[in-house]
Amino acid sequence: MKLNQLSDMPGARTTRKRVGRGTGSGTGKTASRGQKGQKSRSGVAIKGFEGGQMPIHRRLPKRGFKNLFSTNYVAVNIGRVQTAIDAKKLDPSKPVTVEALCAAGVVRRPKDGVRLLANGELKAKLAVEVAGASKAAVEAVEKAGGKVTVLPRKERDGGKKKAAPK
Numbered sequence: 001m002k003l004n005q006l007s008d009m010p011g012a013r014t015t016r017k018r019v020g021r022g023t024g025s026g027t028g029k030t031a032s033r034g035q036k037g038q039k040s041r042s043g044v045a046i047k048g049f050e051g052g053q054m055p056i057h058r059r060l061p062k063r064g065f066k067n068l069f070s071t072n073y074v075a076v077n078i079g080r081v082q083t084a085i086d087a088k089k090l091d092p093s094k095p096v097t098v099e100a101l102c103a104a105g106v107v108r109r110p111k112d113g114v115r116l117l118a119n120g121e122l123k124a125k126l127a128v129e130v131a132g133a134s135k136a137a138v139e140a141v142e143k144a145g146g147k148v149t150v151l152p153r154k155e156r157d158g159g160k161k162k163a164a165p166k
Contacts, residue, residue, distance in 0.1 A: 019032060071112040071113070071131075071153070072112050073111065073113050073114065073115040073132055074107050074111055074113070075114075075115050076101065076106060076107060076114050076115070076116055076117065076130075077116075077117045077120045078116065078117070078118060078119070078121070078122040078137055078140055078141065079120015079121060080106055080120065081096065081101075081122065081126070081128075082120060082121065082122050082124065084101075084104045085124050089104035089106075090104045090106070092124040092125060092126055094127075095127040095128070095129055096126050096127065096128045096129065097129045098110045098113065098114050098129075101114060112131065112154070113131025113132065113151070113154075114130045114131055114132075115131060115132035115133065115134075116128060116132070116134065116137040116138075116141075116148065117134050117136075117137050118136035118137040118139075118140050121140075122140050122144045122146075123144060125144055125145040125146045126141060126146035127147050127149070128141055128147070129151060130148070130150065130151065131150070131151050131153070132150060133148050133150060
């Protein structure tokens, strides 16, 4: 196949409908907008407008709330950590931190921290420093001869401004 033989799939490109170009075109005169009224004029944007009736998005009650103090951890399985060690991306002799996991490509964005989970098998002896870990993950790391350190939780102000020091 050559570059001059390439073409679009049939129906991939369609010519636009040119409205208001005479009655013979089928879309002349009113250009398929009907007659009179707000929607026949140009510059109309009435999304959600219900003719003076209270719109449904204002009639319905609000639900729930956004917790400002919630934490969003990235879950990492011990099997994934072992895969990174086998691929020589993680050094088991050094402590496994969030920065090390990011550098190894195990975690892309750490968000509020990393939580270690027990899915998979761990063979290497590791010193792991994470924001959270399940009991089974801690047991699995300790069974392999390693140690899990759970870092203290970061304080959040919940979006409130702190008072100026006196």
